[in-house]
Amino acid sequence: AQTVTQSQPEMSVQEAETVTLSCTYDTSENNYYLFWYKQPPSRQMILVIRQEAYKQQNATENRFSVNFQKAAKSFSLKISDSQLGDTAMYFCAFMMVAGNMLTFGGGTRLMVKP
Amino acid sequence: DSGVTQTPKHLITATGQRVTLRCSPRSGDLSVYWYQQSLDQGLQFLIQYYNGEERAKGNILERFSAQQFPDLHSELNLSSLELGDSALYFCASKRGGSSGANVLTFGAGSRLTVL
Numbered sequence: 001a002q003t004v005t006q007s008q009p010e011m012s013v014q015e016a017e018t019v020t021l022s023c024t025y026d027t028s029e030n031n032y033y034l035f036w037y038k039q040p041p042s043r044q045m046i047l048v049i050r051q052e053a054y055k056q057q058n059a060t061e062n063r064f065s066v067n068f069q070k071a072a073k074s075f076s077l078k079i080s081d082s083q084l085g086d087t088a089m090y091f092c093a094f095m096m097v098a099g100n101m102l103t104f105g106g107g108t109r110l111m112v113k114p
Numbered sequence: 115d116s117g118v119t120q121t122p123k124h125l126i127t128a129t130g131q132r133v134t135l136r137c138s139p140r141s142g143d144l145s146v147y148w149y150q151q152s153l154d155q156g157l158q159f160l161i162q163y164y165n166g167e168e169r170a171k172g173n174i175l176e177r178f179s180a181q182q183f184p185d186l187h188s189e190l191n192l193s194s195l196e197l198g199d200s201a202l203y204f205c206a207s208k209r210g211g212s213s214g215a216n217v218l219t220f221g222a223g224s225r226l227t228v229l
Contacts, residue, residue: 043223044222045157045206047217100145100164100170102206104157106155
């Protein structure tokens with residue numbers, strides 16, 4: 001079974017600065033997808049970014065980018081130029097290519113301070 | 115609006131009761147997933163359906179059941195409710211069964227409070 005671990009329960013960052021959220025996972029699979037989802041106070045789950053394991057290039061979506069280290073089974077999320085609206089819970093998640101289930105980490109609560 | 119519709123948004127009921135949560139997936143999505151999120155907890159996978167058939171089962175209690183109908187909407191039935199069942203229940207949908215971009219789109223959730 002796959003497991004996803006987020007070792008930082010809470011983090012804070014000043015507005016306009018950069019913050020990195022950590023995620024590690026455990027799998028014996030070679031092909032899979034990794035995701036970061038954001039859950040703001042509204043509780044809606046919003047996809048932030050997605051990475052295919054077979055792609056060496058790190059995914060980027062505007063101010064959000066990942067550092068994918070396949071050998072280390074690490075998948076960190078970097079948020080640049082943090083904004084107040086980035087305040088949310090962030091969940092790292094894993095899915096096998098032929099999988100039917102998205103496995104989530106325990107989440108990191110991020111607070112962006114003015 | 116994600117395109118995934120969940121009703122009701124909020125539900126308050128008593129222990130021992132039974133409730134039904136409803137989910138309409140995005141147009142064209144064949145897979146429906148149910149997740150439970152207890153207070154300040156992560157998301158626990160309950161069950162997945164693809165085009166009307168059960169495809170995967172997670173930590174779903176025997177008191178809970180689900181089904182997906184021919185029009186692809188899904189219902190999650192929770193019975194003999196206990197205080198610990200109070201949670202946010204998410205439905206998510208995906209285009210294909212085990213292929214495609216594998217991106218789950220989530221609904222806004224149904225918040226269940228058991229008193």
